[in-house]
Amino acid sequence: xxxxLNNKIDRSSFELLSKARKLADKASMKLAFLLMSxxxxxxxxxxxxxxxxxxxxxxxxxxRFSLDPFLSTAKKILAKYSPSIVLAPATTFGRTLMPxxxxxxxxGLTADCTELDVDEKGNLLQTRPAIGGNVMAxxxxxxxxxxxxxxxxxxxxxxxxxxxxxxxxxxxxxDLSDRCQLISVEPKQAGARLEDAKIIVSVGxxxxxxxxxxxxxxxxxxxxGAVGASRAVVDARWLSHDHQVGLSGKTxxxxxxxxAGISGAVQHLAGMQTSEIIVAxxxxxxxxxxxxxxxxxxxxxxxxxSELVQRLERESDESGG
Amino acid sequence: xxxxxxxxxxxxxxxxxxxxxxGTMVREGLDVTMNPLDSHALELAVSLKEKLNxxxxxxxMGPMNTIDVLRDAIALGADRAIxxxxxxxxGSDTWATSLALAKAIEKLNIAxxxxxxxxxxxxxxxxxxxxxxxxxxxxxVVTYVSELIELGSNFVLVKRSIEDAHEVWKAPLPACLCVxxxxxxxxxxxxxxxxxxxxxxxxxxxxxxxxxxxxxVGLKGSPTRxxxxxxxxxxxxxxxxxxxxxLEGIERVVGLIKAVRDGEAK
Ligand SMILES: Cc1cc2nc3c(=O)[nH]c(=O)nc-3n(C[C@H](O)[C@H](O)[C@H](O)COP(=O)(O)OP(=O)(O)OC[C@H]3O[C@@H](n4cnc5c(N)ncnc54)[C@H](O)[C@@H]3O)c2cc1C
Ligand SMILES: Cc1cc2nc3c(=O)[nH]c(=O)nc-3n(C[C@H](O)[C@H](O)[C@H](O)COP(=O)(O)OP(=O)(O)OC[C@H]3O[C@@H](n4cnc5c(N)ncnc54)[C@H](O)[C@@H]3O)c2cc1C
Numbered sequence: 031x032x033x034x035l036n037n038k039i040d041r042s043s044f045e046l047l048s049k050a051r052k053l054a055d056k057a058s059m060k061l062a063f064l065l066m067s068x069x070x071x072x073x074x075x076x077x078x079x080x081x082x083x084x085x086x087x088x089x090x091x092x093x094r095f096s097l098d099p100f101l102s103t104a105k106k107i108l109a110k111y112s113p114s115i116v117l118a119p120a121t122t123f124g125r126t127l128m129p130x131x132x133x134x135x136x137x138g139l140t141a142d143c144t145e146l147d148v149d150e151k152g153n154l155l156q157t158r159p160a161i162g163g164n165v166m167a168x169x170x171x172x173x174x175x176x177x178x179x180x181x182x183x184x185x186x187x188x189x190x191x192x193x194x195x196x197x198x199x200x201x202x203x204x205d206l207s208d209r210c211q212l213i214s215v216e217p218k219q220a221g222a223r224l225e226d227a228k229i230i231v232s233v234g235x236x237x238x239x240x241x242x243x244x245x246x247x248x249x250x251x252x253x254x255g256a257v258g259a260s261r262a263v264v265d266a267r268w269l270s271h272d273h274q275v276g277l278s279g280k281t282x283x284x285x286x287x288x289x290a291g292i293s294g295a296v297q298h299l300a301g302m303q304t305s306e307i308i309v310a311x312x313x314x315x316x317x318x319x320x321x322x323x324x325x326x327x328x329x330x331x332x333x334x335x336s337e338l339v340q341r342l343e344r345e346s347d348e349s350g351g
Numbered sequence: 352x353x354x355x356x357x358x359x360x361x362x363x364x365x366x367x368x369x370x371x372x373x374g375t376m377v378r379e380g381l382d383v384t385m386n387p388l389d390s391h392a393l394e395l396a397v398s399l400k401e402k403l404n405x406x407x408x409x410x411x412m413g414p415m416n417t418i419d420v421l422r423d424a425i426a427l428g429a430d431r432a433i434x435x436x437x438x439x440x441x442g443s444d445t446w447a448t449s450l451a452l453a454k455a456i457e458k459l460n461i462a463x464x465x466x467x468x469x470x471x472x473x474x475x476x477x478x479x480x481x482x483x484x485x486x487x488x489x490x491x492v493v494t495y496v497s498e499l500i501e502l503g504s505n506f507v508l509v510k511r512s513i514e515d516a517h518e519v520w521k522a523p524l525p526a527c528l529c530v531x532x533x534x535x536x537x538x539x540x541x542x543x544x545x546x547x548x549x550x551x552x553x554x555x556x557x558x559x560x561x562x563x564x565x566x567x568v569g570l571k572g573s574p575t576r577x578x579x580x581x582x583x584x585x586x587x588x589x590x591x592x593x594x595x596x597x598l599e600g601i602e603r604v605v606g607l608i609k610a611v612r613d614g615e616a617k
Contacts, residue, residue: 094518096520097482097491097492101486122494122513125479125494126492126495128479129445129477129478129480129483129486130483130485130492132483133449133484139575140477140575141476141479142476155578160474160475160476161362161473165580165581165582167580168578169578171574173574209491209523210491210493210521211522212520213508214518215516215518216516216517218514218515218516218517228612229608229611229612253611307607315593320589321589323587323589324588325590325600325603326589326591327591327601327604329593329597334601337601338601338608341602341605342608345605
């Protein structure tokens with residue numbers, strides 16, 4: 031059995047289920063989804079992405095993630111169902127729970143995978159970037175079970191796979207103790223929503239100064255898009271880390287990715303190279319970003335973004351008036 | 352108050368160069384340094400020790416050149432440095448690394464109130480060792496700690512930064528924290544610190560002295576196997592618009608943007 035686990039019903043759950051369905055078919059395995067949450071709301075949605083079984087572990091303590099209660103519950107469920115593969119999104123949730131779970135079962139865990147496959151014997155081939163995105167490594171867990179991996183959100187395609195006979199099973203949860211105590215929660219501002227944007231305007235140090243970043247926001251708002259950034263821009267505090275695209279930031283896959291004044295370091299590419307169309311704007315004809323771009327404009331980044339804004343504004347004025 | 356900081360030695364990846372012809376990482380001449388996040392973890396421990404008294408122990412598993420990194424840690428204020436080094440440990444994955452570190456902590460009876468790890472290393476980048484180790488030691492653990500708010504005699508209050516929120520958590524001591532950069536800004540070593548470091552004793556242990564079964568660690572004891580390492584090569588056929596073609600390029604981008612934006616609106 032392949033078990034996908036998450037604490038939310040969201041994109042990352044759908045992506046993982048979609049991918050896991052293909053793996054399950056290839057290796058003739060069953061696919062189960064384990065939801066650990068404080069609510070059953072929307073569970074029916076999961077059925078659209080191909081699980082044979084949805085296991086519900088619902089408890090008010092699962093409102094916010096804390097290791098102790100999630101670990102004890104996940105351990106029980108893994109012991110009960112003995113999956114041979116366990117997958118979770120590489121979110122702060124998955125990246126905290128999965129190592130503790132792997133250590134509890136004395137098994138291996140591959141971090142932040144961007145590609146997964148199975149062979150005929152049911153061995154999971156886990157591929158992930160490492161060493162600052164400079165290499166990709168394919169990792170297997172030949173003799174230990176379960177084989178465990180966290181998977182980077184935003185990498186796998188969501189594919190619908192309807193099944194009529196999805197089984198929903200509720201697990202009883204008892205005595206959930208937690209050594210840690212949640213004192214308060216302060217929501218972060220719903221900012222860039224980079225992961226969902228169809229068009230991303232990303233800025234690099236080639237914008238030359240902080241004030242110039244404003245033009246990217248103007249363009250993004252005109253096209254209902256979001257603003258991304260290179261790490262150099264985040265390090266210079268022109269933008270917050272929420273905007274960072276790349277290895278140590280977010281992975282995005284928009285319809286159009288505009289890289290303005292970004293050199294194209296491998297660590298940046300790691301977060302955007304699967305975008306559908308990549309537009310690069312750079313003063314340097316030989317900047318590495320052009321190697322991964324579909325359209326390259328060799329010019330001043332601020333000027334080109336301003337031109338795009340002007341043309342799109344003119345457009346909307348004309349159609350509006 | 353006693354602190355245990357886990358430090359890893361890593362190649363200086365900020366300086367990693369990619370060979371433009373073979374596309375592989377140029378490793379020659381790369382120095383090893385302390386994993387950058389671990390220096391933030393160390394600073395947190397040292398600054399707390401200076402306020403509350405106590406001691407800071409640093410523990411690392413790695414090849415013998417890790418001694419240099421541990422000397423740096425002493426120069427930065429650590430009181431005791433322990434290196435676990437043995438050829439049998441080579442090739443350890445995160446499970447085997449955590450197991451070896453856990454055994455060393457138990458065998459050497461290292462006493463601590465707070466164990467601090469970095470969120471992740473810059474080379475392996477799994478972010479798993481701190482959590483696996485804490486699980487083996489049965490410690491409560493808080494990950495993605497962005498700020499230590501208060502350290503009491505039997506609890507620690509921390510801020511945790513995750514996707515949608517900042518949370519404040521209270522954990523009983525002893526506890527393990529996996530920290531982000533923002534917990535503390537590393538200081539520069541002083542001349543006096545460097546002098547202390549030069550004369551400091553680095554305690555070195557091998558698997559035998561810790562009582563680690565050599566079969567349980569290293570490549571042999573690792574559940575995961577790297578079966579293939581390859582370079583990321585992605586190339587698209589880029590249409591370049593330069594000089595007199597620039598405006599044409601801009602028009603093309605406007606067209607694409609409109610197609611996507613308007614396609615969405617429908
Ligand atoms: C472990 C590790 C993790 C990392 N993670 C990330 C990550 O997640 N995301 C990330 O982005 N980076 C990451 N980096 C950093 C990465 O290596 C680069 O340093 C960073 O992406 C560079 O940002 P940049 O392209 O904005 O700046 P620079 O490298 O300074 O490039 C600026 C570019 O702008 C061009 N330019 C200059 N002036 C103009 C102008 N007037 N008009 C147009 N173009 C101009 C230049 O030709 C150049 O190509 C990481 C590095 C390491 C070691
Ligand atoms: C390309 C590549 C990919 C890899 N992928 C995986 C994988 O997916 N799964 C896997 O299990 N292993 C993997 N490994 C092996 C892994 O890198 C090593 O086990 C490594 O020793 C520890 O993992 P890390 O570097 O990811 O550390 P992290 O888990 O990222 O480190 C987190 C913190 O733990 C502490 N810490 C880590 N290592 C040590 C140490 N040696 N001594 C003291 N404290 C330490 C530090 O405080 C550090 O900040 C991979 C190795 C390579 C080269």
